[in-house]
Amino acid sequence: MPELRKDPILGRWIIIAKERSRRPTDFVVQEQIVKGGFCPLCPGNENTTPAEVLAYGRNPSQPPNSPGWELRVVPNKYPALVIEGGLNKEGVGIYDKMNGIGAHEVIIESPKHEDTFITLSPERLIDVFWAFRDRLVDLGRDPRFKYVMVFKNSGKLAGASLEHSHSQLVALPILPRMIVSELDGSLNYFKYKERCIFCDIIRQEQREKIRVVCENEHFITLMPFAPRSPFEMWILPKKHSSSYIHTSDFAFAALAEIFSETMKRLDACIPNAPFNFVLHGAPLHSEPLEYFHWHFEIRPKLTTTAGFEWGSGFYINPMPPEDAAVYIREAFAK
Amino acid sequence: MPELRKDPILGRWIIIAKERSRRPTDFVVQEQIVKGGFCPLCPGNENTTPAEVLAYGRNPSQPPNSPGWELRVVPNKYPALVIEGGLNKEGVGIYDKMNGIGAHEVIIESPKHEDTFITLSPERLIDVFWAFRDRLVDLGRDPRFKYVMVFKNSGKLAGASLEHSHSQLVALPILPRMIVSELDGSLNYFKYKERCIFCDIIRQEQREKIRVVCENEHFITLMPFAPRSPFEMWILPKKHSSSYIHTSDFAFAALAEIFSETMKRLDACIPNAPFNFVLHGAPLHSEPLEYFHWHFEIRPKLTTTAGFEWGSGFYINPMPPEDAAVYIREAFAK
Numbered sequence: 001m002p003e004l005r006k007d008p009i010l011g012r013w014i015i016i017a018k019e020r021s022r023r024p025t026d027f028v029v030q031e032q033i034v035k036g037g038f039c040p041l042c043p044g045n046e047n048t049t050p051a052e053v054l055a056y057g058r059n060p061s062q063p064p065n066s067p068g069w070e071l072r073v074v075p076n077k078y079p080a081l082v083i084e085g086g087l088n089k090e091g092v093g094i095y096d097k098m099n100g101i102g103a104h105e106v107i108i109e110s111p112k113h114e115d116t117f118i119t120l121s122p123e124r125l126i127d128v129f130w131a132f133r134d135r136l137v138d139l140g141r142d143p144r145f146k147y148v149m150v151f152k153n154s155g156k157l158a159g160a161s162l163e164h165s166h167s168q169l170v171a172l173p174i175l176p177r178m179i180v181s182e183l184d185g186s187l188n189y190f191k192y193k194e195r196c197i198f199c200d201i202i203r204q205e206q207r208e209k210i211r212v213v214c215e216n217e218h219f220i221t222l223m224p225f226a227p228r229s230p231f232e233m234w235i236l237p238k239k240h241s242s243s244y245i246h247t248s249d250f251a252f253a254a255l256a257e258i259f260s261e262t263m264k265r266l267d268a269c270i271p272n273a274p275f276n277f278v279l280h281g282a283p284l285h286s287e288p289l290e291y292f293h294w295h296f297e298i299r300p301k302l303t304t305t306a307g308f309e310w311g312s313g314f315y316i317n318p319m320p321p322e323d324a325a326v327y328i329r330e331a332f333a334k
Numbered sequence: 335m336p337e338l339r340k341d342p343i344l345g346r347w348i349i350i351a352k353e354r355s356r357r358p359t360d361f362v363v364q365e366q367i368v369k370g371g372f373c374p375l376c377p378g379n380e381n382t383t384p385a386e387v388l389a390y391g392r393n394p395s396q397p398p399n400s401p402g403w404e405l406r407v408v409p410n411k412y413p414a415l416v417i418e419g420g421l422n423k424e425g426v427g428i429y430d431k432m433n434g435i436g437a438h439e440v441i442i443e444s445p446k447h448e449d450t451f452i453t454l455s456p457e458r459l460i461d462v463f464w465a466f467r468d469r470l471v472d473l474g475r476d477p478r479f480k481y482v483m484v485f486k487n488s489g490k491l492a493g494a495s496l497e498h499s500h501s502q503l504v505a506l507p508i509l510p511r512m513i514v515s516e517l518d519g520s521l522n523y524f525k526y527k528e529r530c531i532f533c534d535i536i537r538q539e540q541r542e543k544i545r546v547v548c549e550n551e552h553f554i555t556l557m558p559f560a561p562r563s564p565f566e567m568w569i570l571p572k573k574h575s576s577s578y579i580h581t582s583d584f585a586f587a588a589l590a591e592i593f594s595e596t597m598k599r600l601d602a603c604i605p606n607a608p609f610n611f612v613l614h615g616a617p618l619h620s621e622p623l624e625y626f627h628w629h630f631e632i633r634p635k636l637t638t639t640a641g642f643e644w645g646s647g648f649y650i651n652p653m654p655p656e657d658a659a660v661y662i663r664e665a666f667a668k
Contacts, residue, residue: 003654005560009519009531014560014649080642080650093538094531095559151641159640170642177647185343197343197428204427225429226339226348231358269358278645297645305639306493307485308414308504311612311631313511315348316414320337327358 002081002100004174012177015100017080040077041164043067043111050075053105054134056127071127072108073135079104080170087144087173101144103171107131108164115165117154118263125256128167132279133252135169136245140284145171147179147283155274158301175283182280183292190291198293199240201225210322213329214261218254221262223321223328229303230319231270231328233262235296242282242289259296266300268331273300336415336434338508346511349434351414374411375498377401377445384409387439388468390461405461406442407469413438414504421478421507435478437505441465442498449499451488452597459590462501466613467586469503470579474618479505481513481617489608492635509617516614517626524625532627533574535559544656547663548595552588555596557655557662563637564653565604565662567596569630576616576623593630600634602665607634 003016040048046065057070075083081102089098109128110120120128132150139148152167153159189197205212205222213221213233221235235258241247247255266273281294309315337350374382380399391404409417415436423432443462444454454462466484473482486501487493523531539546539556547555547567555569569592575581581589600607615628643649 007558007560008523008535010515011519012560012647012649014562014651016654017650017652018654092559093542094534095538149642149646151645153640153642157638159638168642170646172646172648176645178645181344181647185345189342200428201342204429208427224341225426226341226346228348276641276644278641280645299644304491304493306487307610307612308483308502310610310633311485311510311512311614312483312504312506313346313515314506315346316351317348318351320350320352324358 001085002079004098004100006096008094008096013174015080017100039113039162039164041106041108041162041166042113043069046072049106050077053138054131056131067111069111070124071110071131073131074106074108076104076106076168081172098173101173103139103142103145103148103169105135105169107135107167107169109167110165113164117152117165118260118267120165120260122253122256122260125260126252129252129255129259132167132169133245133247136284139169139171140245142171144173145284146175147172149176150279152275152277154276155272155301158274158276160274179280179283183282183289186291186293196240196291196293198236198295202236202238211325213265213325214258216254216258218251219258221258223325225321227317227321227324228315229299229301229317231266231273231300231302231324232321233266233298235259235262235298236293237295240290241294242292243286244279244281244294246288247294262298265328265331266298269327270300270302273302275300335419336413338432338434340430342428342430347508349414351434373447373496373498375440375442375496375500376447377403380406383440384411387472388465390465401445403445404458405444405465407465408440408442410438410440410502415506432507435507437473437476437479437482437503439469439503441469441501441503443501444499447498451486451499452594452601454499454594456587456590456594459594460586463586463589463593466501466503467579467581470618473503473505474579476505478507479618480509481506483510484613486609486611488610489606489635492608492610494608513614513617517616517623520625520627530574530625530627532570532629536570536572545659547599547659548592550588550592552585553592555592557659559655561651561655561658562649563633563635563651565600565607565634565636565658566655567600567632567662569593569596569632570627571629574624575628576626577620578613578615578628580622581628596632599662599665600632603661604634604636607636609634 004013006013044067052065052072052074054073055069058068062068081100081104083103085101087101110124136148139145148169148171150169186197202220211223219235220238221233223233277296277298279296282289282292338347340347378401386399386406386408388407389403392402396402415434415438417437419433419435421435444458470482473479482503482505484503520531536554545557553569554572555567557567611630611632613630616623616626
């Protein structure tokens with residue numbers, strides 16, 4: 001079973017996922033994603049993944065784990081955390097650990113192997129955002145879990161190990177440090193101003209218009225003032241909302257639209273850029289929060305973080321977001 | 335001039351180093367380090383670097399920036415921060431920024447291009463640790479600087495752009511977030527226990543002997559209980575000391591010895607592993623601190639951090655440090 005361990009100085013948790021263990025020499029080669037060949041995420045190969053937890057689009061007369069689906073969610077075959085068991089916490093001298101209870105799932109975004117997040121049709125994309133919501137709601141029923149981190153790794157440099165378009169989620173028994181920091185920072189601002197800091201950011205960005213990428217009725221994409229890397233972008237709902245699961249039905253079409261436009265603009269600037277995105281929202285079981293605002297953060301993987309970055313917590317970004325925003329706003333004009 | 339910008343939610347600072355800017359398409363290819371060819375760090379090419387700030391081993395009759403040196407420190411030609419100017423802080427609506435005052439230097443560890451940190455002779459290595467100290471003392475005289483981060487990127491995957499063995503330092507006008515977190519965490523522990531947490535860790539590790547890599551009279555190398563990645567190692571002085579610059583003369587030979595042994599053991603397990611190390615100590619101008627303990631952190635770059643890690647602040651490590659410690663203790667036996 002995986003293990004959660006806490007750094008006694010920083011309070012940072014790490015996951016020891018022994019099930020994924022390798023011998024030292026296995027770390028040497030950073031291999032590319034295998035192109036072509038057998039794909040466990042393609043229709044017809046349903047029996048090579050763990051049994052699905054959700055599927056859209058299959059004729060109800062067909063059995064689960066058979067072809068005919070448009071989207072499919074399955075447990076990760078090499079999970080970072082495992083779903084079975086109780087949450088045992090333990091001290092080891094000055095150290096703390098607990099067993100690695102959680103869920104690790106793969107959202108297979110399309111039956112078509114050649115689809116990418118950038119070429120997905122609006123219908124497929126809307127289904128992806130619905131699937132995130134359905135899984136958040138379902139996993140939120142498990143009292144052991146405090147947070148579900150939804151994320152995507154696209155391209156080998158961004159950490160993907162399979163070519164077939166997919167995103168992932170990890171349900172966690174503790175609140176991630178990054179979410180705690182965002183909640184704390186937002187709450188401090190709210191105590192001082194009685195306003196949501198994200199709402200204030202949206203207002204300032206709409207006024208200044210120098211870091212806005214695009215917007216529609218319900219959402220806005222902007223480059224943050226202090227981006228960690230070139231072309232970092234955030235997608236936020238314009239109307240205050242702390243939790244993704246409170247998003248209303250019609251907004252998923254608008255979300256699919258702006259996400260698609262944002263990614264197509266990025267692709268026009270930097271073709272086939274490897275990228276990650278993450279969904280940040282209020283913790284599971286949380287009341288609606290006045291001070292927090294859910295959002296997606298998108299980061300193309302264009303720079304290497306090295307000794308300085310991990311030793312300091314600083315990031316060095318060679319491109320001001322104001323410059324990157326000009327490139328991306330003019331992306332379709334070229 | 336570079337700019338420091340603060341994320342308004344997290345309080346995290348980033349450096350916009352426009353001087354290093356590129357066009358979007360320049361980010362596409364992650365090129366390898368050029369092997370052979372012209373090396374700006376080799377003897378004879380001193381005029382291709384900015385003028386040196388320190389050199390060891392050159393005959394005093396020879397002028398600066400001429401060959402004959404054994405170690406040389408020069409400003410980085412493409413600095414993340416610049417040394418000239420005052421520290422102007424400015425608000426932009428809800429955002430904060432300041433100009434990017436600092437220093438960014440390169441420690442050229444040997445005149446021999448083919449040397450690596452693993453093959454450096456004990457004398458060269460002792461000089462490297464002296465150079466860190468000399469530069470920390472010198473930059474500490476500049477009242478604008480609060481911290482000097484010493485680090486090394488070795489190998490392209492670990493962020494190195496030059497093959498010739500070198501380390502770097504960045505002097506910063508604000509305390510890095512990571513150092514603030516370590517200071518806060520250590521102080522909390524001290525308030526509770528009246529003991530240094532690092533001293534307690536050393537005692538527990540010496541007792542348990544399962545994560546110790548090696549030790550000598552003055553230093554110990556161990557794998558932390560909650561390592562972010564496989565084969566992460568810390569080198570700590572056994573005697574409590576909060577600041578690297580308080581290290582006594584004779585200890586540099588012991589530091590060179592244990593660092594060399596540690597890196598040779600790593601190399602025997604994983605030949606030519608790309609790696610980073612960082613030096614963490616008390617802030618510049620700090621009194622000796624009872625609660626903090628300087629140390630080096632070494633991380634081979636063997637895993638990719640992706641969406642989950644940066645979205646959550648969690649790390650997934652596929653190898654327990656107890657297993658990695660067995661491999662590395664037995665490295666020379668193979």
